[in-house]
Amino acid sequence: MQKLQGMDAVRDRMPLARLAREIGITRGAVAQWDKVPAERIGDVSRVTGIPFEVLRPDLFKAASETAA
Template structure:
């Protein structure tokens, strides 16, 4: 959310433009504690901010050496350690 807020604050009117692109009121954006998962793609395309920077809690990268998957990876992946 920090990256998105920084982006919106860089230039006057960005919050209104993003809200219009999403079909919501600008005040709705102000109420978010996290970028809603269902809006990630649209917001990333509009702002140019990568998904993993908008929601690192969802798109955490596993280090190649650790063999760990993100905590929110599907259960089948966690069980097998492989992507489906």
């Protein structure tokens, strides 16, 4: 089974309405995201506990990839 990434991982972790409330934006704004916006990665990671490289693998390499 493949590990969830990006918004799929976020949706699996918590309802979008709760995420929106926790980071101070509307649920509608969060629902429009195809990817977590770069300027929101820190907030989303803090609230969900999901690492940056899972939220946006296109921007961040996993630690195991960079340690090689």
